Amino acid sequence: MMTLEPWMMLVVSMVIFGIGLFGLLIRKNLLVMLMCVELMLNGVNLSFVAFSKIHHSLDGHLAVLFVMTVAAAESAVGLGLVIALFRTLRTVDSDQIQILRD
Amino acid sequence: MIDYSLLAFFIFSSIAIFGSLMVVFKKNPVASAFALVAVFFSFAGLYALMSAHLVAALQILVYTGAIMVLFVFVIMLLNQDLPVEDLKSSSPFFKAVSGLGVLVLVYALVRVAILARGMEPKGSLTEDKIAEQGGNVKLIAESLFSDHVLPFELTSFLLLGAIVATIALAKRKNVAGGLKS
Amino acid sequence: MIISLLVFLPLLGFSLTAFYHFSCSSRKKEPTVAVGGFLATGAMVASFCVSIVAWFKLRSAGFGDASIEESLFSWMKVGGLQVDFGFRFDRLSAVFTLVITGVGSLIHLYSIGYMENDGSARYFAYLNLFCFMMLNLVLGSSLPQVFLGWEGVGLASYLLIGFWSQEMGNVAAAQKAFIMNRIGDLGLLFAMFLGFKFAGTLDLAQLSAFAFRPDVATIFGLLIFLACTGKSAQIPLFTWLPDAMAGPTPVSALIHAATMVTSGIYLLGRLNPVIAQSPVVMSVIGAIGAATALMAAITACFQTDIKKVLAYSTISQLGFMFVACGVGAAETGVFHVMTHAFFKALLFLGAGSVIHALSGTQDIFKMGGLRRVLPWTFWTFTVGWAAILGLPPFSGFFSKDGILHETLVASHGNPVLFGILAFSAFLTAFYMTRLYVLVFTGDSRVSEEAKKHIHESPLVMVIPLVVLSIASLVGGWFGAPVRFEETHAAPAHGVSEAVIMVVSVGLALAGAYIAYRKYSSNVRMELSKDPFRIDEFYLSFFGNGVKKASSMVGRFLEDGLFQKMLQASGVAVDLGGNLFKTVQTGSAQGYLLMMVLALIGLVCGLIFGVPGYGNF
Numbered sequence: 001m002m003t004l005e006p007w008m009m010l011v012v013s014m015v016i017f018g019i020g021l022f023g024l025l026i027r028k029n030l031l032v033m034l035m036c037v038e039l040m041l042n043g044v045n046l047s048f049v050a051f052s053k054i055h056h057s058l059d060g061h062l063a064v065l066f067v068m069t070v071a072a073a074e075s076a077v078g079l080g081l082v083i084a085l086f087r088t089l090r091t092v093d094s095d096q097i098q099i100l101r102d
Numbered sequence: 103m104i105d106y107s108l109l110a111f112f113i114f115s116s117i118a119i120f121g122s123l124m125v126v127f128k129k130n131p132v133a134s135a136f137a138l139v140a141v142f143f144s145f146a147g148l149y150a151l152m153s154a155h156l157v158a159a160l161q162i163l164v165y166t167g168a169i170m171v172l173f174v175f176v177i178m179l180l181n182q183d184l185p186v187e188d189l190k191s192s193s194p195f196f197k198a199v200s201g202l203g204v205l206v207l208v209y210a211l212v213r214v215a216i217l218a219r220g221m222e223p224k225g226s227l228t229e230d231k232i233a234e235q236g237g238n239v240k241l242i243a244e245s246l247f248s249d250h251v252l253p254f255e256l257t258s259f260l261l262l263g264a265i266v267a268t269i270a271l272a273k274r275k276n277v278a279g280g281l282k283s
Numbered sequence: 284m285i286i287s288l289l290v291f292l293p294l295l296g297f298s299l300t301a302f303y304h305f306s307c308s309s310r311k312k313e314p315t316v317a318v319g320g321f322l323a324t325g326a327m328v329a330s331f332c333v334s335i336v337a338w339f340k341l342r343s344a345g346f347g348d349a350s351i352e353e354s355l356f357s358w359m360k361v362g363g364l365q366v367d368f369g370f371r372f373d374r375l376s377a378v379f380t381l382v383i384t385g386v387g388s389l390i391h392l393y394s395i396g397y398m399e400n401d402g403s404a405r406y407f408a409y410l411n412l413f414c415f416m417m418l419n420l421v422l423g424s425s426l427p428q429v430f431l432g433w434e435g436v437g438l439a440s441y442l443l444i445g446f447w448s449q450e451m452g453n454v455a456a457a458q459k460a461f462i463m464n465r466i467g468d469l470g471l472l473f474a475m476f477l478g479f480k481f482a483g484t485l486d487l488a489q490l491s492a493f494a495f496r497p498d499v500a501t502i503f504g505l506l507i508f509l510a511c512t513g514k515s516a517q518i519p520l521f522t523w524l525p526d527a528m529a530g531p532t533p534v535s536a537l538i539h540a541a542t543m544v545t546s547g548i549y550l551l552g553r554l555n556p557v558i559a560q561s562p563v564v565m566s567v568i569g570a571i572g573a574a575t576a577l578m579a580a581i582t583a584c585f586q587t588d589i590k591k592v593l594a595y596s597t598i599s600q601l602g603f604m605f606v607a608c609g610v611g612a613a614e615t616g617v618f619h620v621m622t623h624a625f626f627k628a629l630l631f632l633g634a635g636s637v638i639h640a641l642s643g644t645q646d647i648f649k650m651g652g653l654r655r656v657l658p659w660t661f662w663t664f665t666v667g668w669a670a671i672l673g674l675p676p677f678s679g680f681f682s683k684d685g686i687l688h689e690t691l692v693a694s695h696g697n698p699v700l701f702g703i704l705a706f707s708a709f710l711t712a713f714y715m716t717r718l719y720v721l722v723f724t725g726d727s728r729v730s731e732e733a734k735k736h737i738h739e740s741p742l743v744m745v746i747p748l749v750v751l752s753i754a755s756l757v758g759g760w761f762g763a764p765v766r767f768e769e770t771h772a773a774p775a776h777g778v779s780e781a782v783i784m785v786v787s788v789g790l791a792l793a794g795a796y797i798a799y800r801k802y803s804s805n806v807r808m809e810l811s812k813d814p815f816r817i818d819e820f821y822l823s824f825f826g827n828g829v830k831k832a833s834s835m836v837g838r839f840l841e842d843g844l845f846q847k848m849l850q851a852s853g854v855a856v857d858l859g860g861n862l863f864k865t866v867q868t869g870s871a872q873g874y875l876l877m878m879v880l881a882l883i884g885l886v887c888g889l890i891f892g893v894p895g896y897g898n899f
Contacts, residue, residue, distance in 0.1 A: 004107045009148060010215035012115040016122050016141075018208035023126030025200040025876055026192045031131050031177060035138050038169065039122055042145055045161075049154045054218055057225030058232075061242050062250055064157050068164050069257040073264035075169050079176045080271035086180055087274075098869035192872070200876055207883045210890045252361075 009050040017043030030085070030092040034078045041071045111151055117144040135173050142166045153229065156239045285340065286353050286370040289333040289384065290418045296326025297411035304404035319404030320395035323411045327391045330414070331384035338377055349373065352424065359427070366485055370422040375552050378617055379421040382624045383542050385754075387414050389747035390537040393632055396744035397533050397639055406446060410537070413439035417542050421549055426475050426485040429550065433471060433514065436543045437464045443538060444530040456526040463523040467513015471550075474506035491556045500557060504564030507554060508571075515547030516598050517575045517605060522818045524598055528590040532635030535590060540597050540631050541624035548604045548620050552613040559611060565695045569609030573703040576602025578815055580710035584717070587811040588645045589634045592718050596671070597627055599707055603686050606704060610696040612689035619682035625758045626670035626679055629751040633664035636740045636748065637722060641733045647718055648809060652727035656737055659745045661723050666752035668719050672712045672791040678759030680788070683708060688783050705790055712794025720802045 020039030027033055045064045052060025086092055089099075117140055124137035142165040149158035192200075232238050246254055300322045307314035341351060354369035372380070391410060398406055416439055420432025437460075445457030479485055481503075482493040495503060511517065516524035527539050538544070551558060551568070558564055576599045583595035600623050607616030638645055640657055654661045670679040687708070690701040729737065739745075813819075866877075 002108060003105055004111050004151065005219070006152065007215050007219045008111065008115075009152065010218055011212055012118060012148070014208055014211035014215060015119055017211070018204045019119070019122040019126055021207070021879065022200055022204045023122075025204070025872055025879065026197050027126065028192065028872075029131055031173065032125070032134050035125055035134055035173065038138065038165070039125060039141065042141070042165070045157070046145060046148060049149055049152055049157055051218070052154070053152050054221055054223065055225050056223040056227045056231075058227055058238060058241050058245060059225075061154055061157055061238065062246060064154075065160070065242075065246070066253060066257060068160060069261065072164060072169060073260050075172055076264050076268045077271070079172055080268040082176060083179065084271045092180070094871050097871070196872075196876070200879075203876070203880050203883050207879075207886060210883075210887050213890060 006050045006053040009053075010047055013043045013046035013050060015043075016040075016046070028094050030082050030094055030097075031079075033094065034075060034082070037078075038071065038075065041067060107151055110147065114144040114147040114151070117141070118148070131177055132174075135170065135177060138173070139166055139170050142170065153232075154238070156242055284353065285333060285337050286351055286372045286422060287355060289330045289337060289380070290370060290415065290422055292326050292330040292333065293411045293414040293418065296323045297408050297415060299326070300404050300408040300411060304408060307404065314404040316395060316399050316403070316407075319407040320391070320398075322404075323407035324388065324391040324395065326411055327384060327388040327414060330418075331381075331388045334377075334380045334384045337372055338381060341372060341374070341377055350376075354424070358425075363483060364479060364485070366425050366427050368428060369424040371424040371488065372422060375549070375617060376421050378621055379542075379545075379549055380418065382621055383414060383417050383421065386541045386624050386628050386751070387417075387537060389750055390533045390541075390628065390632070393536075393635070393744050393747040394531070394533040396741045397635055398531060399741075401447070406443075406531070409439055409442045409446070410534070413443065413538060413543070417546070420546055423487075425487060426471075426478060426490065429487070429553075430468075430471060430475065433468065433510070433546065436538070436546065437461060437468070437514075440464075440527070440538050440543055443534040444527045446530055446534070450529075453529040456523075456529040460523040460527050463520050464513045467510045467520055470506040470509030470513070474503055474510065477503050477506065487553055491554050493557070495557060495560060497561065500560040501563050504554075504558045504561045505567065507550060507558065508564060508568055511547030511550055511605075512571065515544050515601050515605070517547070517601065518571055518578065519817075521575060521579070521598050522821065525591050525594045528588070528594050532590065532631060532638060535594070536628045536631030536635065539594065540627040544597060544601060545604070545620045545624070547601070548608060548613075548616050551605075551608040552617050555608070555613045558608075562695065565609050565611060567609075569606050569695060569700055572602045572605025572607075572609055573700050573707075574602070575599070576606065576707040577703050577710075580707040580714065582813055582815060583714040584710060585809075585812045585814055586714075587647055587809055589637065589647050589650075589718065589722065590631075590645055591811070592647070592714060593627070593630055593634060596630075596711065596714065599711060600627065600671075602707070603683065603704060606700055607686045607689055610689050610693040610700065612686070612693045612696075615682065615685040615689050619686055622670070622678035622682040622755070622758050625751055626667045626677075626755040629663060629667040629748065629755050630671065632744070632748055632751065633660050633667060636660040636744055639740055639744070640737050641729060642736050644730070644733055647721045649728055649730060649733075650722045651725045651729065652723070653729075654723040657723075657739050659739060659748060663748040663752040664719070664723065666755050668715055670755040671715055672795060673708065673787055674791060675784075675788065676756070676759070678755050678757070681759035684784055684787050687787050688780055691783070705786065708787060709790040709794045712791040713798045716795040716798035717802050720799055725803060 017040050020036045020043060023036035023039065024033055027036065045067055048060040048063045048067070050060075052058060082092060085097060089097060091097065121137045121141035121144065125134045125141065128134045128137060142161060146158045146161040146166075149155075149161055227235075227241070232241060235241055300319050303319060303322060304314050337351065341349060344351070350371050350373035352369065352371050354367045356368050357365065358368040359366040387410075391407070394407070394410065413436055416432045416435025418432070420429055420436060423429045423432055441457045441461040444460055445454045447453050448457075475485060477499065478490050481495055481499050482490050484490060484493070513520045524539060524544065528535055530539075558568070579595045579598035579602060583592050583599065586592045586595060600619070604616040604619050604623070607613065607619060637650065637653060637657065637660060640653070640660070641650065644650065666677065670677040673680040673683040687701060687704055690696045690704060691698065727734075740748075
């Protein structure tokens with residue numbers, strides 16, 4: 001009989017992290033790219049909690065709290081940047097935003 | 103006899119993985135955003151399965167409550183000008199290299215996860231002990247406000263900085279030479 | 284909570300006044316001096332009343348080692364360091380607190396009159412901020428809290444010296460004061476590190492009870508003393524104080540005469556048990572104090588600006604107090620702090636009254652004969668003059684005579700210090716009488732322009748003068764019994780107290796007589812000069828020296844070495860740039876992919892192992 005064990009959670013967390021990373025690499029829409037970053041952060045959070053469970057400690061939960069704060073700040077600033085970019089360049093396509101290259 | 107927690111785990115994790123794939127592969131950003139909501143909810147379920155109640159609650163509050171609203175709001179704000187279809191797909195070569203790289207990474211990480219099965223616990227806070235000492239919310243709060251009070255205070259600076267930055271970025275202002283909307 | 288109340292009242296005043304200022308300026312209305320002054324002065328007077336209550340409370344607890352302690356909250360808790368934010372009110376703090384709140388209230392009141400034309404609520408807000416910080420300094424229970432006050436008074440001093448920021452000179456003076464103080468603050472900071480490393484605590488009571496290793500005690504004491512030389516304007520960091528006279532005169536009276544500059548004495552008094560562990564530190568303090576007292580007194584004889592004379596006089600008197608600390612009689616030094624606060628504040632406020640009457644003239648050779656037109660100022664200034672000369676029964680007599688006596692009988696005293704201080708006291712009498720005679724007696728040399736507006740100061744300015752002159756008269760009597768009832772074990776050097784008294788009064792009278800003869804008639808203009816030129820020395824040594832050294836370094840390194848290296852690196856970068864240009868596509872995700880691939884390489888290396896290194 002199989003029971004629920006923390007390492008399964010770890011597997012899920014890593015798969016989600018990978019999917020998020022993949023999306024970040026291939027999608028061109030800045031908004032979707034930001035969503036993929038959130039996915040990656042969530043994957044890491046899940047692994048924190050799972051390791052916390054494995055190690056009988058609560059420090060992982062604290063790390064999750066801090067990651068959540070950072071994620072909130074990151075998405076606020078990131079979306080602000082998207083709005084500002086959209087306003088000046090009229091696009092959210094990451095391939096068309098290449099002003100640093102020249 | 104079936105282990106309900108295992109069943110719940112499979113349900114939540116399939117929703118999470120399926121939802122994540124939707125986030126990545128749906129062309130319309132609004133559809134991606136709603137798939138992301140589903141992922142966040144299922145994550146809350148996974149946290150609850152590991153008796154991380156505080157984190158589960160915060161997951162719903164912060165992610166589904168705040169961050170998702172922010173995303174949807176921005177989509178709404180830019181909606182009329184936003185292309186519904188994804189603008190231009192990456193080249194197949196680029197996709198192939200990314201996909202292969204990510205697969206290798208996930209494989210490597212999953213090996214670590216399987217190694218974690220045999221790990222010896224380092225701490226002493228087993229489930230019973232946590233309950234005995236007043237539950238994990240109390241313990242997390244105590245630890246947060248004593249040992250980790252400095253990072254905790256620093257996050258407030260981070261949030262303040264984020265607020266200032268966001269306002270500065272999103273404020274309409276006519277920069278000399280810049281475009282104005 | 285009585286101590287916290289008296290500390291936080293000025294902060295309340297500061298907040299209210301600042302709020303008033305901002306609410307006025309947001310409504311495009313000129314904030315009036317009356318409202319700002321009323322708020323600020325009210326807060327200070329309330330604070331003074333509370334400190335009197337606290338004083339009686341302390342007295343009923345029996346003086347000696349009794350103290351009132353209040354701990355508000357745990358301020359820092361990092362590793363083994365635990366610092367509480369709290370206040371300790373004992374005898375030493377009590378003297379300072381009463382002086383700060385008492386003299387502070389009077390000067391706030393005086394400012395309402397003095398700043399009527401160009402003051403604003405901003406000025407009073409700064410004054411209140413200063414008082415709050417100063418109270419933190421003298422009442423703080425731990426060294427970091429003293430440091431908070433120490434920096435806070437520095438800030439307030441900076442803001443107030445540069446209050447009239449329309450003139451570049453004032454701004455430069457403010458910056459000079461701020462920067463020179465920083466040098467001293469470094470000493471305090473390092474002393475704190477040292478104290479924590481060796482004593483493991485920063486609580487003042489525990490720190491001063493701790494027995495340091497002799498060498499550590501010496502370094503600790505010297506660092507503390509460095510801090511004191513900055514704040515209390517001693518050699519070598521004194522040159523900011525004369526320049527600080529650019530601020531409004533009440534500020535000079537409060538900050539640069541009565542309170543802030545004496546915080547060095549407070550610190551030495553507070554940490555006296557540690558300082559006393561090292562004879563080296565004691566003799567350094569004594570020597571520097573005596574040298575400063577003498578040098579500043581000589582310089583004061585050549586100054587023509589009424590405020591600069593008083594500024595150098597302050598430096599000189601601070602030197603006296605440091606000598607008292609250095610010979611091991613910190614109590615006498617603190618006693619002199621108190622009397623000096625009274626009479627020097629009185630003298631500064633008198634000077635302010637004169638300047639106010641003459642529409643801003645500060646040159647003493649353009650005054651004269653003011654006795655008749657400014658009677659109140661004249662009589663109160665006379666009391667201040669008598670007090671600083673040390674004529675009995677004025678307060679200066681008791682404290683100055685006390686210090687002179689201690690230089691002979693105290694544990695670290697020696698006759699050389701006595702000689703230098705006695706000569707400085709003689710010079711003090713000379714330059715003060717010169718000032719007094721030139722300003723108030725003889726014929727008027729006031730310019731016609733200023734004569735038209737000449738007037739006695741308003742009542743709000745006269746009241747503080749009168750109160751302070753009473754304090755200057757009777758202020759010494761409280762300390763006197765303590766001094767005379769003390770039974771010194773057979774006076775060393777066989778000099779009795781009475782002889783010293785006669786000597787010091789005689790010297791003062793002689794100095795006064797010489798100055799009177801020289802300046803009472805046939806006044807010839809003198810130009811202000813600085814016989815020691817320390818300022819110019821600093822400028823040429825540190826300013827030009829650094830300039831020369833850097834131009835030398837510039838010639839050899841810049842032209843010779845760096846230029847060639849830069850050219851070579853330019854060529855290399857050009858080649859490399861062409862090579863790597865191909866990778867820079869401008870697509871953010873292209874860069875991301877490269878980053879991720881590198882990361883994957885690293886992670887796989889960690890997990891599967893690198894040949895020859897193994898894995899984790």
